[in-house]
Amino acid sequence: xxxxxxxxxxxxxxxxQRLYDSFIYKDRYMYLVQGLGNTLLITLxxxxxxxxxxxxxxxxxxxxxxxPKKLRFLNAISGLYLTVFRGTPMVVQLIIMYYIVFGAxxxxxxxxAVIAFGINSGAYVAEVVRSGIQxxxxxxxxxxxxxxxxxxxxxxxxxxPQAFKNVAPAIFNEFIALLKxxxxxxxxxxxxxxxxxxxxxxITYDAYPAMLLVAVVYLIMVIGLTAVxxxxxxxxxxxxxx
Amino acid sequence: MISVKNLEKTFHTEDGDIHVLKGITQDIxxxxxxxxxxxxxxxxxxxxxxxxxxxxPTAGEVWFEGTQINAPGCDVxxxxxxxxMVFQHFNLFPHLTVRQNITLAPVTLKLKTQEExxxxxxxxxxxxGLLAKADAFPSQxxxxxxxxIAIVRALAMEPDVMLFDEPTSALDPEMVGEVLQVxxxxxxxxxxxxxxxxxxxxxREVATRVLFMDEGLVMEEAPPAEFFGAPKNPRLQEFxxxxx
Numbered sequence: 001x002x003x004x005x006x007x008x009x010x011x012x013x014x015x016x017q018r019l020y021d022s023f024i025y026k027d028r029y030m031y032l033v034q035g036l037g038n039t040l041l042i043t044l045x046x047x048x049x050x051x052x053x054x055x056x057x058x059x060x061x062x063x064x065x066x067x068p069k070k071l072r073f074l075n076a077i078s079g080l081y082l083t084v085f086r087g088t089p090m091v092v093q094l095i096i097m098y099y100i101v102f103g104a105x106x107x108x109x110x111x112x113a114v115i116a117f118g119i120n121s122g123a124y125v126a127e128v129v130r131s132g133i134q135x136x137x138x139x140x141x142x143x144x145x146x147x148x149x150x151x152x153x154x155x156x157x158x159x160x161p162q163a164f165k166n167v168a169p170a171i172f173n174e175f176i177a178l179l180k181x182x183x184x185x186x187x188x189x190x191x192x193x194x195x196x197x198x199x200x201x202x203i204t205y206d207a208y209p210a211m212l213l214v215a216v217v218y219l220i221m222v223i224g225l226t227a228v229x230x231x232x233x234x235x236x237x238x239x240x241x242x
Numbered sequence: 243m244i245s246v247k248n249l250e251k252t253f254h255t256e257d258g259d260i261h262v263l264k265g266i267t268q269d270i271x272x273x274x275x276x277x278x279x280x281x282x283x284x285x286x287x288x289x290x291x292x293x294x295x296x297x298x299p300t301a302g303e304v305w306f307e308g309t310q311i312n313a314p315g316c317d318v319x320x321x322x323x324x325x326x327m328v329f330q331h332f333n334l335f336p337h338l339t340v341r342q343n344i345t346l347a348p349v350t351l352k353l354k355t356q357e358e359x360x361x362x363x364x365x366x367x368x369x370x371g372l373l374a375k376a377d378a379f380p381s382q383x384x385x386x387x388x389x390x391i392a393i394v395r396a397l398a399m400e401p402d403v404m405l406f407d408e409p410t411s412a413l414d415p416e417m418v419g420e421v422l423q424v425x426x427x428x429x430x431x432x433x434x435x436x437x438x439x440x441x442x443x444x445x446r447e448v449a450t451r452v453l454f455m456d457e458g459l460v461m462e463e464a465p466p467a468e469f470f471g472a473p474k475n476p477r478l479q480e481f482x483x484x485x486x
Contacts, residue, residue, distance in 0.1 A: 137333070139329060139331055139333040140333060140335065142296055142327075142329065142333065143327075143329065143333035143334075143335070143392075144335075144347075145296065145319075145322065146294060146296065146322055146325070146326075146327035146329075146396075147322070147323070147326075147346075147347035147395070147396070147399055148319050148320065148321075148322040148323030148324075148347060148351060148399065149319065149347055149350060149351070150319045153350060157346060157350060158335055158346075161337045162335075162336065162337050165337070
């Protein structure tokens with residue numbers, strides 16, 4: 001307890017001077033601004049890759065489950081992909097991607113991070129999309145087919161629009177999770193928001209101002225996005241009471 | 243028009259095989275109104291669903307307008323355009339308005355332009371008194387209204403035969419009448435109909451022939467007067483004594 005009180009005291013000691021040292025002096029706040037930019041860049045890029053990749057993988061798995069003779073090879077690869085990328089830690093995947101897969105390529109680590117996070121995210125999105133498509137009532141497909149529409153048209157015109165409603169909130173959630181997960185990008189030398197704060201900490205030997213601000217910035221973004229999500233969910237629910 | 247020869251269907255489940263249809267042979271002529279009755283689990287719905295291949299027959303032949311539709315290489319989608327189907331749970335498309343529900347298939351399949359399909363939809367809707375609901379979503383309608391629109395959606399394809407799979411079983415009792423009324427009008431216009439139902443009154447009034455199914459077989463078939471007045475099969479006698 002005493003120790004805690006001591007650290008609370010330390011937080012308020014010379015606060016003005018320390019804030020100045022951490023953020024203003026030599027424009028150190030730029031570490032955070034650039035870091036935030038990189039964090040958002042990686043997150044947006046990865047979500048884009050994740051949604052495209054995840055949708056493709058889920059389609060492979062659905063087509064295969066409808067007709068086991070089709071896409072057997074692609075389905076096996078998809079299964080392996082899901083198992084490996086959901087079964088190993090993100091940091092490990094990131095380091096392997098940078099030092100082994102792209103080991104020969106000494107280019108932009110940001111690009112490697114976007115790809116690594118995107119591939120990882122795709123594995124989660126794939127399962128989300130698949131369950132979204134499968135949650136559409138079988139009667140919808142039957143109604144479409146009974147009118148003479150082929151399987152493809154039935155999927156595109158009838159099943160996917162309904163699946164999208166089920167899936168959009170979950171994908172948005174994935175986006176929020178990814179935003180926080182990119183904080184490990186520093187492992188391959190990327191200056192993201194977390195790393196930016198950590199650099200300030202190491203220059204000033206003072207963790208309080210920089211790292212607490214980093215935490216607050218993440219928190220504000222997540223709270224903001226969650227508010228957007230719940231509004232999205234409310235809008236999706238409208239006109240869909242069955 | 244529809245001809246079924248030794249139709250068999252077996253479902254393969256984890257608990258073993260279930261032999262649902264054990265050899266059904268039927269000829270259905272143009273203009274006939276066939277009502278299929280029987281206890282639950284007797285295979286009536288499966289029989290109906292085999293007619294447009296929503297279930298794939300395990301053995302036997304299904305012919306429609308001179309084509310064997312369960313032969314390999316047959317364009318089932320094409321034939322289904324001429325076989326309307328109405329489901330127990332309506333299965334309207336919840337993300338589309340009533341009008342879009344009705345015009346989706348004819349327009350997508352390029353049988354009609356959007357304008358033609360809209361005009362046809364409005365004509366059909368006003369016939370069932372639901373023109374005012376054209377731009378409503380299915381969730382805003384009662385069960386009876388939804389089922390009538392499901393019938394109209396099938397009719398918009400101008401089918402040669404209409405299949406009804408327990409169309410009133412999921413409805414509140416006060417809504418059954420409005421759906422049966424639409425079906426009766428359809429029958430009077432000469433539509434060929436095959437109806438699986440528990441509505442004995444409808445069978446008696448509308449059917450040209452009633453089939454009694456039990457344990458995967460058609461146990462008895464007769465015009466309604468004979469079917470209800472002088473049933474021969476003991477199982478049918480027992481069934482009728484329970485439901486009438």
